[in-house]
Every structure is written in C-alpha cells, then in structure tokens.
Amino acid sequence: MDTPDWNSIPDLPGGSELRTDVATRQEAAADLGNVVHALPGAVLNAKTTEDIAEVLKWCNEQEVPVPVRAAGTKHNMYGQSIPPAGGLRIDMTPMNTVFALQPGTIDVAAGATLRDVVHAAWRTGQRLVSGPTGVTRVSVGGVLSAGGWSMVWREGSVADRCTGLELVTPTGIYWCSRQRHPDLFRAALGGCGRVGIITRAHLQLCQAPSSTRTWMLNVDTVGEAINAMRVLADRGVATELSTRWHPPDTNIYRVIAASYYDRKPPTDRVLAALGSPSARFELNYLEHITQADAIYDDAIAERAWHTIPRSWSDLILPGRSINTYIDQTFPEIGPQDLSGDSWGLILPHRVAAFGTTALRLPEPGPGDDGFHYLVDVLSDQPAGADATWLARQADRNRRWWTRARRLGGTLYPIGSTPLSQTEWRAHGPRYFDDVTTRTDPRGILSAWAHPPASVPV
Template sequence: MSLPHRPAKQPDPASSRHTDGAFDEVPALDGELCFDRTALEAASTDFGGLVHQRPAAVLKPGSAEDVATMVRYCRERGLKVAGRGQGHSTNGQAQVPSGLVIDLSTLNSVEIRDQTATVQGGAVWSALVGATLPLGLTPPVFTDYLELSIGGTLSAGGLGGQIGRYGAQVDNVLELQVVTGEGELTTCSPTLRPDLFRAVLGGLGQCALITRATIPLVPAPRSVRLYTLTCPSVAALTAQQAQLIEEGRFDYLVGQAHSPSPEGWAYMIEAAAYDATPADDARLTDDLGHTAVQAQDLPYFDFLNRIAPMVEAFKSMGEWKRPHPWYDSLLPASSVNAVVTETLANLKSGAIGASAVILLYPVLTAKCATPLPVMPDEELAYLFSLLKTASPGADSAEEMVAANRSQYDVTVDAGGRWYPIGSVPLTSADWVRHFGAFWDEFKAARHRYDPDGILTPGQRIF
C-alpha cells in the first residue's frame, strides 16, 4: 500500500540552499520537516564549532515512526542521514552536508515503571533523574554534564565517576529501540538481535539511530559527602585512584589536573560517598597520601548537577560558543604516568585555552562489558581528557586539532585508545586499528544494518 503524501514545510525564501526536489514528495509525518534558515543553521554546527556543513532539511520527528519513514525515504534517494541530540559533538559528527539531520530532541518522553526507565533517545539526563528522584530511584551512571541526550551518550559510551561500581552508561541498558540504515524500526537487547545491540551501544550511529532506551534504576542516595583531595604529583594521583577504585571505597571517583601556577601543576581527586557524614571522614580519608582535603555535603541532585554553574559562567563569558577541539583518551595504567607527565610538561601556555578542563580518572575495564567503547588491554585504565577551548589569545582551533593528532599518536604508541567524542583527524587505517578485535564484527553489522552506508557520515569511519 502506498503511503499518503503531503507537502513538507516550505523552504524559507531567503534560504541560500534549496532542496533541488529531493524532498518534494514526503510521506505524511507526525512531526515536521523543516527547511527554514534557523533550523538549517542550527544543524550546521555543533559545540565544537570547528565544522560547518549545511543539511538540505531537518526532521523534528513526532514519533519513532517518523525517523524510520524518513530514513527509508532518504535511502531510496541516496541521501545521507545523521541523528542529532543536543549537538554536543565537537568535530561535525552529527552533521551531514546536503542530507537530512534528524533532531531527536523532540523525542523526549520518560516513563518509569518498577525499577526501570523507558526513555526516548532525545531526552536529556537531567529530565530522567528529575523523574526518578521523587520515586527514590536513579540511573546508576551519569556523565559530568546532565544536559546531554540519552541517545547521544549511549551512542558514544557515556563515561562517568560511577564507572568503578557500574561501568559506563552503555553497560547499563536493558533494551533499545532503534532505526537501522534500512529504515527498520526494531528492538534489540542482549538476547534479541544481540549483534545489533552490541554494534549500536558505543557504535557512533553507524548501524542505527537510538529512538528509545530502557535503563535499570537503583535506589537513590539522599545526600552526598564530596571530598576534594590534593595530590603532589601525577604518580601520587594515579596511585591513590588505583587504590580507591580497586577497594570500592567511594561511590564516585574522578580527578583533574589544574592549569599550572608558578609552583607548577596541581592535581586533585574528587571522591564521593553516598549518605556519608563527617563521622565517616577518618575512615574514608585519613590513610590517604593527600596534601590537603576539603569536604562538603550536597543533596544528591545538586551533586550530579554541580557542573551547571560552571557551564553558565562559561556561557556568560562567551567561552561556551568558542571552538572546543576536545581530546579524550583511555590510557593503560602501565603508561599513564609517563604519558600524562610528559604531556603536561610540554603543554605550553595557550595550548588548551583559559577555560579548559583536564580530566584524569581511573576505569576498571572489567566493569565495561560492552565491546564499545574500546578499552586498553589492561585491567586498570585512565581517562585522560584535554577539554580545550580556543579562547582569545590562545592557540587557534586548527593548531589545537593538529596537537590532538600528535597526542593521538602518543596515545596509540603507549597502548591507549581514543575515546571517540573529540576532534582528531583519523584515517581509515586509524579506525581499523582503533576498533581492533571488534572491527570485523562492527564492519559486518554496518553492512548488514546500513548496507547503503547512509547513516552518520560525519564520523568518517567507513
């Protein structure tokens, strides 16, 4: 039976690009297909601010069926398609020139039932925790910033400070609803189409777009006691973190390196114990080799959302809109001290920008049971991230990207892996090496579920 047709929303007459007839006969949709300048320009950039590629149209779906309908439509016409959550990618990963960008933010429903949450892919994590906390429940793992889409972080991996207990966000998914590159709306899980499930979680949108996820929930703490411990060196920081994550002493564990002062770099551990009190301080911190310690008590949501004030400050300073050539890597414990120490020693003023953040925290690879994101071949690894901003007076965005490529080569030589959310120019051979033992399975899933290769070309993998 043929699908009913109706005209799509007409293009803005002032738009610099017309669809050249590609979207003249669009099937009926629950949502809206947009050609106006505002929608096209919003989909032509991202948080990174480095890549600007204008699509021919933007879909604001009213249902998952809209996504499937338009993927089929584009496949028949040889058009590329990319899903976009909050546009927090940094190197054009969710852009597609002259194709279709699907703005998944309109698919944002949240449903809580028993000990699970069924959430559409465009919902943000703050909305999910806002729905679960009144019920005394919480998702197990969060990224640092709650205003990211659930589908977006599950497509990348989703690393956070709870990884020592629960793994990454992709390790805490019961079921997915996805739209494949063939335009099939289907469900997958560890037991239902497991090859698709494995290829979608952390799969960077190469086989399917996530329209819904079912996530387990755990009891939520009432409060959090957050400790900030200062360490004298990289080696002291990583040694403390290794001890703490292997013991499971804290519920949350991350670390940072602070921009150098005249005295040099400063190293900090943030460690949180849920529902702890000052009476627990001696047990939790007295035997550690820190040079200083601070403690504060926060309501659980305020703890999860504590990055928000920093983001608002960056926005008020204009830093949020500047280019962000981020670099994220996973280093094995055997080489982390050498790589981080040398990197920071050679990091010249202006190489990361005034509002940059440098992350360094441990990952128990055994807790990360999904094949993606790819982990180093050791039991203990460390996330090492240079979250750069091309601030006024700093190096240019292009210089920062070139430095990222050099850092990538150092990472690979040290047995590390790239956590692929940042800005690094990779070749096809680099991608094959990156996926390693999972490459053949991943490539087979790509050919099986997106045989015409229309999905997410901005990742530049295939």
C-alpha cells in the same frame, strides 16, 4: 552532492517536521565545538520512531543516497552529529518523553537528557546505576552512542547499564537487547550513531543514597593523583573518583572522591596517608550529581561558552601505560591548551565492569592495574589566538592519539581528533561491518570519515 527533492518525502503522520529553510539549516550546521561547519540540506525535527523510519527509508532509496546524522544536544566537538553538506540532520531533542519508571528501570525516549532521567529517577528515590556524565544536559541517545563515562568507577559506561534499545535503521525498526538482535544492540551502544538512530532506551536504576560526602585533595603531580585514586579505589569507600585541573592553577591536581551514604558519613580516615583534604562537603544526591551543570550554565550565560572554538583530546589508557603516557605528554601541555574555561580530567574505571559494546577499550596486557583511565584535555581557544591555533591543536590531538595507541590506548571519539575514513573504520569493533552491511547497505549512516565533512557555511 546532488540536491534531493525533499518535497517527495511522504507525509509524516507522527507530526515530525522537515525543515529546509536557510535559517534552520544554518543553525544546524555546527555543534558546540564551533570548528566543523557543514550546511545540511534539511533538518528533521523528529517526533516519532515511525516518522524516522519513513525518512531513513526515503534517504536510502534515493538514486544518490542521502547521508544522515542524528543530533542530540550537539556536545560532541568535531562535527560528529553533522552530516556531510547537503545531508539530513535529525534533531532528536523533541523526542524527550519519560515513558515509565519502575524499581530498577527507566524507559525513556532518546532525545531526553540525562538531566531529565536523573530528576525523574530521584523523584522515586532512585539513581542511574552507571551514574550520569559530569554534565547531565546531554541526550540519552548521544551518550549511549558515545559510551558515557561517569565519576562512578565500579559500574562501566552508561552504555553498559542499558538493557534495551529501540533502533531505527534504513532497513527497519528493531527492539534490541542482549537477547534480541544482540549484534545490533552491542554495535549501537558506543557505535557513534553509525548503526542506526536510537529512539528509546531502558536504563538500569538503583536506590539513591540520601547523602553524599565529597573530599578534595590537592596534589602537585598527576602521577600522585593517579596513585591516590588507586589507593582510594582499594579502600573501597569512595563511590566516585576523578582528578581535575584547570586555570589559573594548572599545576594543582584536584583528586575528588565522593562517598554515597544513608546514615553515617565516612570519616576523613579514607584519606589516611594521602594528605589533608582541601575541601570536604555534604550534599543530597541530586544536588551532588548536578553540581557541574550549575558551573556549566554559568559559563554559558556569563562567558558565552557555547560560542568559543574548542579542541578536545579524549583518550582511554590502560593501567599498564597511563604513567608513561602522562610522563611523555604532560610536559607538552601549556597555556595554548589550558586557558579560560579549559580543563583537564582523568576518570578511572574498573576494567571488569565493562561489557561488550562498540565502545573501543584497550586490550588487556601484562602490568595492567585493573583500571582504564579516560584522560581528557579540554581546550578552549585562548583569547587573541591566531588563525593557526585550531590546526596546531588538531596536530596535537593526532600526536597524543598516536602515542596513546602505541601504548595500547584508544580514542574516546567525542572530541576533536581528525581521522581518515580508514582510521575511523578501523576504530569500530571487528563485527561492525557485518552489522552495517545488513542494516545500512548503502552507507547512509556509516560510510564516511570522522568528522564527516567540513565546508564553510
């Protein structure tokens, strides 16, 4: 693209910094997936909503409009937060203020992390109703743009428990909710940053439990794990449900159920007829909900996790076809998919808890069991892998996505499945184009493929 005259951006009274030096741009040319690289023309370290609005207006008014992407903590794996080369990346992390905490709600800037939210809420004896994502070092804006699946299976996505958003588009600043600009609200939640830049959000809170009890149950097949999660959900005792597997024991599936309680912990009877737990432990809520962060921090510090190329497949399957998908797909999983810090994860979520957002979910169908299942295979590049590994994994991700689609499934677009521009447009809900035609008429946020661009830096 033509190089815009970045010096002609008006003064930014809120103190946001526009950086065009090579070192800053190079650092902003990647994400945690370490696969897609595109050198932005500039990086905005955003400090205020008004500054972002000024800059978006400028990008929109250039003769050749400047493509823009917001970046939170860059945990999407395939360049989702990187604009096409020469575009503008907006770093949202300086906007991390917790504005207010009341019983039932937190009002927070979108660059804050869920970890900031979880800690602030805990200090008032509260927790996120939706639960946070497994790792909480991710930005509020990034998670709301993706949707956000926690281990709490009854409450829908993190986006479903958002009650208000401040959104900046090329045409202005909007406060939106289910009552005000409801079309913008539902398009921005789960909208992958294509509708506008989320600068502030209200998230629902509820009373935190004083304690949690976790059981781990090892089973030999993923089919048994799905069945165990269905039974545990029926029994109603577990607040959280998930199944995980990882090297070196990739044929042991760990069903993990956690119960929140205040007085008396539930007994092992919750597992009756399913087996004996391989582990059981109690933690206070804060220790419990930040467990994965500690593992993640170790992986970063000890094994330079953040420098390894990785390829993630993230798909949402309806209850009627989860077993078929698994029967067809899991025999294909081998050491090329699960080595080092790679892992697999299945999160069931109650269908009835999801509201209307742009998070693309399976349509209902006969034979459904009341759950959607997020199935993640999160692959690190194995040590010594040859140069073809990434291309083979991209083929794998497309093959699995195609299969999931045939079975009524959808893509959870945080991972590494390459889509054409047409496929990416079709991924959005039907009302998406109506909204973006009004708010982003020149397509600076919404116009391109997934991932936006990939060029050597």
